[in-house]
Amino acid sequence: MDELKLVRYLRPEPQAPGPEVVSAARKRMWQHSRRRGRLRLRTGAVVLGACAAAAAVTIALIPGSKSPANRTHPDGGLPVFVLPPGAAGNHAASSGAARRILLDAAQTVAVGKTPPKGRYWEIPAVTGNFIPVGRGHDRYLVLEKSTFDLFMDRLRRSSPQVVQALGVDLASRADRAAWRRAGSPTTWRVNKVFGLATPNGPVDGEDHDLTTGRGPLFDIGSMSRAQPFEVGYTFLSYRQLLALPASPRLLKKLLFKGWFPSYLGNASSYLFRTVPTVLDMPVTPGVRAALYRMLAGLPGVRSAGQVQDVAGQRGLAVTLTERYARCGQYTQGHFVQTGTQKVRATTKDGKRVWAKLKVGHTVGGYLFSSCVVQQRLVINPATGLPLSQELRFRKLPHGRHWSAPGGLLSYELFGTPQWTATLPHRDPHGG
Amino acid sequence: MTAMPSDSWSAERGTASVPDHDGSASEAKTVQASLAEPARFGLIFDRYFAEIHRYIARRLTSDAADDIAAETFAIAFRQRGRFDASRGVVRGWLYGIATNLIGRHHRSEIREYRAIQRSAIVTAADGQAEPADVLVTARIVRGQVAQALAELSRGDRDVLLLVALGGLSHAEVAEALGIPYGTVGSRLNRVRRKLRARLSDSGLGTGPEETDRG
Numbered sequence: 095m096d097e098l099k100l101v102r103y104l105r106p107e108p109q110a111p112g113p114e115v116v117s118a119a120r121k122r123m124w125q126h127s128r129r130r131g132r133l134r135l136r137t138g139a140v141v142l143g144a145c146a147a148a149a150a151v152t153i154a155l156i157p158g159s160k161s162p163a164n165r166t167h168p169d170g171g172l173p174v175f176v177l178p179p180g181a182a183g184n185h186a187a188s189s190g191a192a193r194r195i196l197l198d199a200a201q202t203v204a205v206g207k208t209p210p211k212g213r214y215w216e217i218p219a220v221t222g223n224f225i226p227v228g229r230g231h232d233r234y235l236v237l238e239k240s241t242f243d244l245f246m247d248r249l250r251r252s253s254p255q256v257v258q259a260l261g262v263d264l265a266s267r268a269d270r271a272a273w274r275r276a277g278s279p280t281t282w283r284v285n286k287v288f289g290l291a292t293p294n295g296p297v298d299g300e301d302h303d304l305t306t307g308r309g310p311l312f313d314i315g316s317m318s319r320a321q322p323f324e325v326g327y328t329f330l331s332y333r334q335l336l337a338l339p340a341s342p343r344l345l346k347k348l349l350f351k352g353w354f355p356s357y358l359g360n361a362s363s364y365l366f367r368t369v370p371t372v373l374d375m376p377v378t379p380g381v382r383a384a385l386y387r388m389l390a391g392l393p394g395v396r397s398a399g400q401v402q403d404v405a406g407q408r409g410l411a412v413t414l415t416e417r418y419a420r421c422g423q424y425t426q427g428h429f430v431q432t433g434t435q436k437v438r439a440t441t442k443d444g445k446r447v448w449a450k451l452k453v454g455h456t457v458g459g460y461l462f463s464s465c466v467v468q469q470r471l472v473i474n475p476a477t478g479l480p481l482s483q484e485l486r487f488r489k490l491p492h493g494r495h496w497s498a499p500g501g502l503l504s505y506e507l508f509g510t511p512q513w514t515a516t517l518p519h520r521d522p523h524g525g
Numbered sequence: 526m527t528a529m530p531s532d533s534w535s536a537e538r539g540t541a542s543v544p545d546h547d548g549s550a551s552e553a554k555t556v557q558a559s560l561a562e563p564a565r566f567g568l569i570f571d572r573y574f575a576e577i578h579r580y581i582a583r584r585l586t587s588d589a590a591d592d593i594a595a596e597t598f599a600i601a602f603r604q605r606g607r608f609d610a611s612r613g614v615v616r617g618w619l620y621g622i623a624t625n626l627i628g629r630h631h632r633s634e635i636r637e638y639r640a641i642q643r644s645a646i647v648t649a650a651d652g653q654a655e656p657a658d659v660l661v662t663a664r665i666v667r668g669q670v671a672q673a674l675a676e677l678s679r680g681d682r683d684v685l686l687l688v689a690l691g692g693l694s695h696a697e698v699a700e701a702l703g704i705p706y707g708t709v710g711s712r713l714n715r716v717r718r719k720l721r722a723r724l725s726d727s728g729l730g731t732g733p734e735e736t737d738r739g
Contacts, residue, residue, distance in 0.1 A: 097670075097717055097720045097721050097724060098685075098688065098689045098717070100670045100724070101670060101674065101685065101686065101689040101690070101720075102689050102690065104641065104667060104670050104671060104674070105583055105637075105641070107579075107583075108578075108579055108582035108583060108587050108590065109582075109587060110575055110578075110579070111574070111575060111578045111590070111591065111594070115578070115591045115595075116574060116575075118591075118595065119570075119574060119591075119594060119595035119598060120567070120570055120574075120598075122595045122596075122598075122599050123566075123570060123595070123598045123599045123601075123602045124563075124602075125599075321609070327557075327560075329607075329609060
């Protein structure tokens with residue numbers, strides 16, 4: 095007698111899952127689509143506020159001045175988001191000016207030092223995403239703000255992505271009026287993307303309850319692997335990261351490994367949004383400089399000159415503007431009726447009904463049939479390091495509009511990446 | 526409306542339409558391709574959902590398996606960007622997620638084993654294509670096996686059940702549990718020796734070991 099067989103026969107063979115179970119599971123999986131895929135547009139995590147549990151909290155705390163929320167105008171309710179006066183920049187600036195900004199940044203970072211290694215490399219950030227909410231003809235735009243901290247465990251055991259909701263603003267006064275007409279809700283079920291959105295607009299993320307006020311700190315996905323440092327689509331160990339070549343050509347080759355063109359954009363837009371993620375890794379100064387030189391060689395990169403980012407930080411901005419088709423895909427969150435597996439749906443005349451959801455289909459669509467989006471990278475000229483990234487709608491189809499100031503749809507404020515000895519305490523139920 | 530592709534793979538293992546495990550490289554590519562084309566992950570779901578459901582049901586209950594299997598694939602889909610397509614094994618990866626989720630129901634699993642141990646009702650597994658003596662012996666020692674499993678550490682139980690219930694190879698167990706491939710064999714042998722010793726103490730002798738897939 096074999097003990098493995100004894101274990102195998104311990105319990106009866108279970109029944110195969112029925113078609114309803116399979117169908118429900120498949121729908122649940124699609125509802126969790128997150129089209130950013132691997133592209134964690136890491137932000138130099140700017141962590142505002144302290145974690146609730148005191149033990150083992152080592153998140154870098156940045157003064158609240160980095161939060162755009164401090165610049166809004168509350169009016170007895172949710173604040174309205176306002177851009178700083180210098181946010182627009184100089185859109186007439188040339189590609190030559192962009193090249194100079196990037197090559198200057200390359201020279202500045204080239205004289206930096208590689209920090210001595212620690213246990214976890216922390217990349218802190220604060221992100222903001224404008225999300226359409228509401229129903230029918232009275233939809234409005236809210237800004238959800240979160241911290242977004244990436245931890246990379248050099249010893250492979252645990253590399254979490256830790257987020258904390260920082261509250262909600264309204265995009266404009268008109269949105270606030272619509273919010274009031276909707277009864278001034280404080281909770282919305284939305285498709286939320288964690289981190290910076292992709293250039294083709296707010297994408298379907300995960301169904302998530304958005305609430306006003308600060309949320310718990312929770313982990314949206316840990317990995318335990320020997321190569322936690324994500325460079326494009328390739329995962330590297332710390333040793334491999336340090337061994338990266340300080341060559342724009344070879345770095346570009348590595349970044350393109352595993353990439354192929356898709357609705358997420360072309361090669362230039364992919365590099366433009368991926369390079370900042372690598373700049374914040376504990377790479378050598380030579381690699382940082384090479385990354386900037388790579389950006390300097392990208393076609394279509396323009397300078398926006400001196401700008402203030404959403405947190406009011408002053409820096410030099412470079413931009414890349416592209417047209418995208420099918421912008422802002424979303425899936426509609428389902429409320430599934432127990433027993434019938436029907437979902438709530440809205441008929442053409444606005445009536446809410448329970449309806450069968452066809453297998454293989456999901457309810458949703460696209461916000462816009464096309465869009466032109468500007469990616470903006472703001473660089474601190476003193477350090478050569480990125481201050482923030484922003485995405486703005488520059489053009490929408492005729493008759494469509496986006497009420498956020500400056501066409502802003504997503505931003506990411508970088509903090510100071512550093513080694514840290516411990517992980518923050520996370521709420522296991524927060525996600 | 527966003528249309529997802531119609532299911533073309535059978536969800537059951539062993540049917541003619543399902544690639545065998547030599548297709549693991551193509552499965553890894555499918556996961557990678559799903560980063561840009563999320564719909565492709567449906568192929569992975571179709572291939573493995575029933576199998577993962579079965580594994581979970583055999584460790585917990587069928588009701589728990591409905592929810593946990595669904596959560597396994599939701600997590601896998603959400604985290605598919607973290608799967609290393611150049612080295613990872615999809616089957617092991619999925620079992621790893623499921624095993625982690627089962628771990629959150631540690632007490633439920635132990636409760637099931639204790640219930641088997643106490644239960645006076647001994648039911649033979651139906652439909653087993655095995656010799657009669659295997660079934661008879663299993664009925665006799667069911668309580669002892671359940672007790673022995675309940676007494677194992679969670680890590681030891683995971684290794685044992687991934688092989689015994691999931692039929693995973695050593696490479697797949699290594700992927701599932703995030704442990705070095707080279708230690709899977711020794712760890713499994715240690716757990717089997719422990720189990721054997723426990724059953725021997727109960728008066729049951731065990732015969733030759735079946736060959737593990739390495």
